[in-house]
Amino acid sequence: MSKLAPTPGQTVGPFFGYALPYDGGADLVPTSHPGAIRLHGTVYDGAGDPIPDALVEIWQADETGCVPRVPGSRSRDGWTFTGFGRVAVDPDGHYSFTTVRPGPTEEGAAPFFAVTVFARGLLHRLLTRAYLPLDAGAVAADAFLSSLPEDRRGTLIARADEQGLVFDIHLQGDDETVFLSYGDD
Amino acid sequence: MGKSTTPWRRYGRKVTENQQPSPPAADPDSASASQMDINAEIAAIAKDYDPQTAPETQPRLDYAPYRSSLLRHPTKALQHADPETIELYTPVFGQRDIGAAESDLTIQANGEPVGERIVVTGRVLDGDGRPVRHQLVEIWQANAAGRYIHLRDQHPAPIDPNFTGVGRTITDGDGRYTFTTIKPGPYPWKNHHNAWRPAHIHFSLFGTDFTQRLVTQMYFPGDPLFALDPIYQSILDPVARDRLVATYDHNVTQHEWATGYNWDIVLTGSHPTPMEEN
Numbered sequence: 001m002s003k004l005a006p007t008p009g010q011t012v013g014p015f016f017g018y019a020l021p022y023d024g025g026a027d028l029v030p031t032s033h034p035g036a037i038r039l040h041g042t043v044y045d046g047a048g049d050p051i052p053d054a055l056v057e058i059w060q061a062d063e064t065g066c067v068p069r070v071p072g073s074r075s076r077d078g079w080t081f082t083g084f085g086r087v088a089v090d091p092d093g094h095y096s097f098t099t100v101r102p103g104p105t106e107e108g109a110a111p112f113f114a115v116t117v118f119a120r121g122l123l124h125r126l127l128t129r130a131y132l133p134l135d136a137g138a139v140a141a142d143a144f145l146s147s148l149p150e151d152r153r154g155t156l157i158a159r160a161d162e163q164g165l166v167f168d169i170h171l172q173g174d175d176e177t178v179f180l181s182y183g184d185d
Numbered sequence: 186m187g188k189s190t191t192p193w194r195r196y197g198r199k200v201t202e203n204q205q206p207s208p209p210a211a212d213p214d215s216a217s218a219s220q221m222d223i224n225a226e227i228a229a230i231a232k233d234y235d236p237q238t239a240p241e242t243q244p245r246l247d248y249a250p251y252r253s254s255l256l257r258h259p260t261k262a263l264q265h266a267d268p269e270t271i272e273l274y275t276p277v278f279g280q281r282d283i284g285a286a287e288s289d290l291t292i293q294a295n296g297e298p299v300g301e302r303i304v305v306t307g308r309v310l311d312g313d314g315r316p317v318r319h320q321l322v323e324i325w326q327a328n329a330a331g332r333y334i335h336l337r338d339q340h341p342a343p344i345d346p347n348f349t350g351v352g353r354t355i356t357d358g359d360g361r362y363t364f365t366t367i368k369p370g371p372y373p374w375k376n377h378h379n380a381w382r383p384a385h386i387h388f389s390l391f392g393t394d395f396t397q398r399l400v401t402q403m404y405f406p407g408d409p410l411f412a413l414d415p416i417y418q419s420i421l422d423p424v425a426r427d428r429l430v431a432t433y434d435h436n437v438t439q440h441e442w443a444t445g446y447n448w449d450i451v452l453t454g455s456h457p458t459p460m461e462e463n
Contacts, residue, residue, distance in 0.1 A: 019325030084276035105270035121253030157325030181263035
């Protein structure tokens with residue numbers, strides 16, 4: 001079958017705030033959930049300044065590594081884990097999700113959150129991964145992480161804090177986050 | 186674009202001509218360049234683009250004529266990754282995720298919004314032409330006067346109390362979406378002096394894989410602002426950027442009710458639909 005050319009992306013622009021974010025978007029589980037953690041961070045530009053008009057989405061397996069196949073991300077019932085979250089950053093460029101740690105979906109592969117970033121000024125969405133904190137041995141054992149330049153691997157690995165995990169996103173600069181291509185763009 | 190004979194507009198251009206070209210990195214939002222400056226930058230980048238070698242299907246992330254991109258584009262190449270399990274699936278959305286009337290943006294208030302009523306329809310497909318079934322499509326747009334309901338939009342054009350400009354639907358079994366809405370107006374923005382965006386509707390799409398996630402903009406055929414717009418022109422390949430332009434379709438037009446546009450959306454790649462577990 002002949003391949004169809006993809007429709008190009010365009011920036012999310014400045015005015016998505018009344019259209020894309022929704023109540024409960026950041027809360028994949030209630031904070032009262034026994035395994036609840038916070039996944040949060042700041043989105044930065046190339047000058048090191050926080051970006052106040054970005055949107056972050058996550059997509060993840062549940063704690064056992066199962067991929068959720070149920071609707072309801074936009075109308076959460078408080079009981080069903082749908083695996084998807086979306087939140088706009090605050091005026092300080094900070095985002096925060098309440099979720100659970102994803103389990104491994106593949107034998108031997110390090111678990112991660114799939115992350116998508118949108119912003120005014122960003123002409124096409126960026127895809128990346130936020131890995132759970134890993135020791136050096138686990139990084140070396142993961143085929144993808146160990147394929148990255150050593151000095152950039154860390155940009156994909158969340159760090160633990162008292163509430164859960166911190167994952168900052170740098171669109172540009174010395175700490176520029178590794179962004180991903182899956183070879184079909 | 187119209188006549189530029191007012192003293193104010195001549196003044197704006199004259200000042201710019203007497204200045205050195207403004208360094209783009211000085212202030213991404215300073216709006217100091219003229220449209221002529223921006224046109225020259227767009228033309229210089231386009232001149233170096235050769236569609237014969239490897240046609241670019243996506244916008245350049247590093248595209249200085251769009252000033253806000255200067256500090257917001259990665260400078261390092263995207264890293265190739267083989268998709269792992271979670272990335273080969275996508276969030277599931279259903280009717281419970283949308284409101285009953287959200288695909289008709291003209292009936293969300295007590296009264297009728299002002300403007301040209303239109304129907305926009307099309308199919309969401311993957312690279313093999315397979316429909317993306319039962320998936321969420323979200324749109325947002327300015328009203329007929331070119332004004333968004335968003336608080337940050339300070340364009341002095343009227344807000345329409347009967348139009349929020351937000352719509353959602355779920356594609357049918359053929360991958361088709363249909364919205365009834367109002368044709369949005371063009372609106373000014375602060376990229377450069379006298380900058381205007383071509384009329385557009387923002388679209389947010391999910392595929393069958395999370396890696397197909399797409400946010401884009403649909404434009405209307407024949408817009409005279411295309412050549413002047415750095416966001417549209419950031420897609421260097423003319424054939425690729427034309428894919429963002431809907432087609433007027435008289436078969437979609439409804440008798441004494443609304444004009445119709447067709448716009449199909451192709452998501453990246455060809456991905457077999459994962460087997461359902463249940």
